[in-house]
Amino acid sequence: MAASAILRPSLSLHASPSLYLFHEGPYFRQTLRKGPPKCKIYALFWGPKKNSGSRELSPSLGPYPVTASTTxxxxxxxxxxxxxxxxxxSSEDWDACGIDATGNEHFNPFTTHAFLSSLEESGCSTKETGWVPQHIVARDEKGNVLGVVPLYLKSHSYGEFVFDYSWADAYHSYGYPYYPKLQCSVPFTPVTxxxxxxxDTVYKSQVFDVLVEALKDLTIKLDVSSLHITxxxxxxxxxxxxxxxxxxxGMQYHWKNRNYKSFDDFLMDMRQSKRKNIRQERKKISTQNLKMKRLRGDDxxxxxxxxxxxxxxxxxxNKWGRAFLTRDFFHNMxxxxxxxxxxxxxxxxxxxxxxxLNLIGGDTLFGRLWGCLPHAYFPNLHxxxxxxxxxxxxxxxxxxKVEAGAQGEHKIQRGYLPVTTYSCHYILDEGFRKVIGNFLVNETAQxxxxxxxxxxxxxxKEEIMKQHEFS
Incomplete structure (x- = not known):
């Protein structure tokens, strides 16, 4: 029986607010009053025995003809x-692609060779952890690198922050293998x-198209369920x-710098009650005999x-139940x-x-990880x-701006407002693609x-919030 025929009745239940609430946290449950409680998933190796080890990894692709934009x-x-x-x-080739893709003003530290190689060398994103590197590299006839794509063959959905566990569950329910899948992302990093x-060449747009086609071709060649660009x-x-x-x-919380000269300048854009609350929270740090320091580089x-x-x-x-990053990663990075x-x-x-931990980009400070001593309690330190x-x-x-990541409605009262994040999903099976597409229409509205x-x-203040609506 075709996947579309057997999936549609069942997934019509999943394509409701309850599925969305399952993976998007407590605020949605409180707001819409629907959805099952969260649960921990410990193993996601469903379907027939068909894993990354049985595939021909790192296959060749192309060649792809490209017509230049000039005569x-x-x-x-x-x-x-x-x-x-x-x-x-080489780091020079990889980073040249990254800089040309964004420009120095929007430099993103997470897609650099330094960050991604630190993950691999320290054992965080490797075959053993279910992140098999399958990076795409495009070269011209002389061997010059024209484009790259960070890509991984995944045997699970951990460390992605765009949740598809319910999709895997639907595949499993009908005997279809969802894993492995291809994941184009920065491992363990929900940063746009x-x-x-x-x-930046005269045929930059054509190279982009070639890389997209290569990603799709690789999805077919590896015979996996899907490709996800998060x-x-x-x-x-x-x-x-x-x-x-x-x-x-999806949604995250970001702080926007409106040409502020100081922290107090920022506070003056807030409502009086919120401004007062933040000042009180900050005062409690000094009363607890705490000293804050910002360290960079050799410091x-x-x-x-x-x-x-x-x-x-x-x-x-205490919170996630699993540490994805190793001690060596922090030292290497x-x-x-x-x-x-x-x-x-x-x-x-x-x-x-x-x-x-924060990383500094061209125009953005990226807040990443936080922690404290076990059993330590310092009010407002977080x-x-x-x-x-x-x-x-x-x-x-x-x-x-400052990107503070997903989750935590408490960020809003501290100046971080919700913004939209994006992901793209290439689903090979026509039936599953149609039903998941219908679900995503409903989810987007939510x-x-x-x-x-x-x-x-x-x-x-009201005038600031109106600006945010149109930004």
Missing amino acids: EVDMQQISVSVASSILEI GQRILVR FPSENEWHKLKNRGFLQRT IKALHWDSFYSFYRNTTD GEKMGDKVMLIVAEEDDKLVAGA FEACYYQAIEAAIDLNLS VKHVIKLLCESGPF
Whole structure:
């Protein structure tokens, strides 16, 4: 029986608010009063025995003909290959693609060779952890790298932050294997950024198209269920709409710098009650004998990373149940990325008690991870380290925004407003693609509705909130 025939009755139940609430956190359950409780999923290896080990990894693709956009350049043939490690590609070639794709003003530290190679070299994104590197590389006839795509063959859905567990469940219910799948993303990092990184040449748009076709061809060649591009730029999201990808939206909380000169300048844009609350929260830090420091580059020593790793493990052990990142990752990443890393730490009597990890982009401060000593309790320290210190740092560095990630409606009252995030999904099976597409239409309407509700309760003065509605 065709997948569409057997799926439609069952998935009509899933394509309701209850499915959306299952994976989007407590606010949605409180607002819409629907949805089953959260549960932990420990294994997602369903379907017939067919895994990444039985496939021909890193196959060759192409060549792909490309017609240049000017008459001065003859038709080119682009070869596309798959790299089983980012170390097979020079950092100069990879990063040149990244810079050309975004420009220095929108530089994204997470798609750099330094960040991605730190994940691989430290054992975080490897075959053993279910993240098999399958990076796409496009070259011209002379072997010059024209474009790259960070890509992984996944045997689970952990560390992605765009949740498709219910899709896997639907596949499993009808005996179809959902895993492995292809994932175009930055592992363990819910940060928006360019995913298809292309050099600035006269045929840049054609190279982009070739890389998209290569991604789709690889999905078919590896005989996997699907390809997922998570947290792409909005521009990429729109481009992929007419290339066979389903479109999905999500939500995060970002702070916007409106040319503030100081933290107090920012506070003056807030309603009086919210401004008063933030000032009271910040005062409590000094009364607890805590000293905040912002460390960058060489100021971050090995002992800082060792301490932060213990903070991180305390958070994962108590909240997530699994630590995706290793101690070596923090050391490697800190050494490779230098001043692009900002570690905000809290000290009590010269002892490190908590920390928040941030990365600095071209126009954005990216807040990533937070943790503190086990059994330590310092009221409001989390708000200070993760939100207020980040805002002050962004103002000092003249950055346009702070991305504080998903979840946590408490961020809104501290100046971080909801924004839309994006993902694209290429589903091979026609029946599943149709039903998931119907679900995503409903989900998108819900996301828009929730963002509207959250903005209505925003902490800023009315004229500021109106600006946010149209930004």
